Each structure stands twice: as C-alpha cells, then as structure tokens.
Amino acid sequence: MFKIGIIGAGNMGEAIVRGLIEKNVVKSTEIIVSDIDPDRISYLVEKYNVAGSSSNKRVVENSEIIFLSVKPKDLEKTLEPIKDSFTQDKVLISVLAGIKIEKIRKILEKPVIVRIMPNTPALIGEGAIGVSFEEIDENKKLEILNILNALGVVVEVEEFLMDVVTGLSGSGPAYVFMFIEGLIQGGIKGGLSYPQAKELAVQTVLGAAKLVKELDEHPAVLRDKVSSPAGTTIYALHILEEKGLKDAVISAVEEATKRSKELSK
Incomplete structure (x- = not known):
C-alpha cells in the first residue's frame, strides 16, 4: 500500500513528487x-526511486491520497474507467485548472475531494498553493x-476564488519570468554579459520579494x-507607468482568471 498516488507525471506531477520527498513528508517508496x-514514468522511477505503473486503477486502489494532475x-476519460476504485477512505486532490469539485463529484461519489492550484516553483518547495475543501x-x-x-506556501480560499488563484499565482511565474527576461535584456543592452545580467536580475527579484514578505509593508x-528625488529610479518608474506595466499585469491576471472560468464550463 502506498501513501501517495499521482496520476499524471508531467511537470506538476514531478514537482509534487520532489517536494514530498525532499521535505521528508513521505519516503520515495x-x-x-x-x-x-x-x-x-521511467524517468520519475529512475530519478526519484518511486514506484511506477501504466495503470491508473492500480494507483487508486493502492494509494490513500491520490493527486490528479492531468x-x-x-x-472524464481519466476518471470514468476507474471511478469504482475510489472508496470512501480515499482522498482525491485535483490539480486541474478550472475544474470545480462539483464537476468531479458528478463522476466520483465516494472519495473526499480537495481542489488545489499550485505553481511550478513547487518543484523546489517554493510554490504558492491555493486550496479549497x-x-x-x-x-x-x-x-x-x-x-x-511541503510544496510551498498554502492559502486556503473559498472555491469560487480558485479561478483568481489560477490567474494570479498559478500562471504568475510566467509573468515573473518575462519580467526577469526584460531585466536581463536591459542589462545586456547596457553592456553587461548574459551571466552578469542574469545574476543581478534574479537576485534583484528574489531580494525584492523577500523584502515585501519579511517587512510586511505595502509594495508601494x-x-x-x-x-x-530626481534620481534614476523615479525616471525609470515614469517609463514603466507610461508603458502601462501595472495595468498590463492586472489585465494578465484577469485574462487568466477568465480562461480558468471558461475551462470550468
């Protein structure tokens, strides 16, 4: 009998595996x-020493808690063939963007169903995870x-807000990656090498984020x-405001939220 089963071994499935093992929540076995x-499957079995199977049914029947990461x-095509394998003592944790618990419940009658929205930094235990019960x-x-x-910071929200979580933190790393890319390219344009610009850009974003978290002050x-006054930063901020950086980020969160809601229909 296994403690954790994972159906769907893509990037998020691997993030879950790695996080649980590295934080010693469960053993790889x-x-x-x-x-x-x-x-x-072979890749994850070899890299993390977990068990692997081509049978979703085997995963469900032999696990206490099952992550659904497809x-x-x-x-429907994943759960319908194995729905009878879910008993009342099982817990299904859904990682599916936009899919409501109610929709899963129409297929599965017995298990406890939990809905989460993690993001890719969960791969290194630094994820932002929204959860609804x-x-x-x-x-x-x-x-x-x-x-x-074990995967990062967990924030419990009512389920109707999970689409917003998807738009903000679920998709958020991509927004940050694009910003970091811009910082790097700006540094290169000014004459820095790629390694120099990358190291400075990454540490700038990391340090700024830690300041917001640890000082608990509003970003503004x-x-x-x-x-x-009359310094370099205020001149740069003027350009960012002129180009609509903040409005663009707000709109990005709104569009991702909208798409998440569309997926639930």
Missing part, C-alpha cells in the same frame, strides 16, 4: 505514479495541509523608499 507516457480536457474531517484536513506545505511604500 511510499509514492506511486502513472502516466500515459511510459518514458515519463490536463483538464482529460478529466469540501466538508472534511478536521484531522484529515490537517494531514492534507501538512502534505501541501517600499517602491517609494527606493525613489530618490
């Missing part, structure tokens, strides 16, 4: 994974939260502290 791609469009035993809930905490307050 307590995890079993399945995927439609046998090469992907594409949203594959929900049905009615659930408090001890079981604490067990699930302990597992999810911290921004103003960097902006000296």
Whole structure:
C-alpha cells in the first residue's frame, strides 16, 4: 500500500513528487505514479526511486491520497474507467485548472475531494498553493495541509476564488519570468554579459520579494523608499507607468482568471 498516488507525471506531477520527498513528508517508496507516457514514468522511477505503473486503477486502489494532475480536457476519460476504485477512505486532490469539485463529484461519489492550484516553483518547495475543501474531517484536513506545505506556501480560499488563484499565482511565474527576461535584456543592452545580467536580475527579484514578505509593508511604500528625488529610479518608474506595466499585469491576471472560468464550463 502506498501513501501517495499521482496520476499524471508531467511537470506538476514531478514537482509534487520532489517536494514530498525532499521535505521528508513521505519516503520515495511510499509514492506511486502513472502516466500515459511510459518514458515519463521511467524517468520519475529512475530519478526519484518511486514506484511506477501504466495503470491508473492500480494507483487508486493502492494509494490513500491520490493527486490528479492531468490536463483538464482529460478529466472524464481519466476518471470514468476507474471511478469504482475510489472508496470512501480515499482522498482525491485535483490539480486541474478550472475544474470545480462539483464537476468531479458528478463522476466520483465516494472519495473526499480537495481542489488545489499550485505553481511550478513547487518543484523546489517554493510554490504558492491555493486550496479549497469540501466538508472534511478536521484531522484529515490537517494531514492534507501538512502534505501541501511541503510544496510551498498554502492559502486556503473559498472555491469560487480558485479561478483568481489560477490567474494570479498559478500562471504568475510566467509573468515573473518575462519580467526577469526584460531585466536581463536591459542589462545586456547596457553592456553587461548574459551571466552578469542574469545574476543581478534574479537576485534583484528574489531580494525584492523577500523584502515585501519579511517587512510586511505595502509594495508601494517600499517602491517609494527606493525613489530618490530626481534620481534614476523615479525616471525609470515614469517609463514603466507610461508603458502601462501595472495595468498590463492586472489585465494578465484577469485574462487568466477568465480562461480558468471558461475551462470550468
């Protein structure tokens, strides 16, 4: 019997495997994974010493907690053939963007269903994870939260807000990667080498994020502290405002949220 089963061994499936093992939540021998791609299964088995199977049914029947990490469009064809394998003592944790618990419940009657929206930094234990629960035993809930905490920071929200979580933190790393790319390219344009620009850009974003978290001040307050009268920063901020950086980010979150809602229909 395995503690954790993972159906869908893509990037997020691997992030879950790695996070759980590295944070010592479970042993590698307590995890079993399945995927439609046998090469992907072999890769995870070899790299993380987990068990692998081409059978989703075997994963469900032999695991206590099952992460469902397939594409949203594959929900029905993944769960329908194995729905009878889910018993009342099982917990299904859905990682599917835009898919409501209610929709999964129409296929599965018995297991506890939990909906999460992690992001790719979960691969290194630095994810931002939104989670929504049905009615659930408090001890079981604490067990699930302990597992999810291995992947990063967990924020519990009502399910109707999960689409916003998807638009903000689920897709958010891509926005940050694009910003970092811009910083690097700006540095290169000014004469820095790629390694120099990358190291400075990455540390700038990392350090700024830590300041926001640890000082617990509004980002606008911290921004103003960097902006000296007639200095370089205020001139740069003027350009960012003129180009609509903040509005573009807000619109990006809104569009991703909208798409998540469309996926749920």
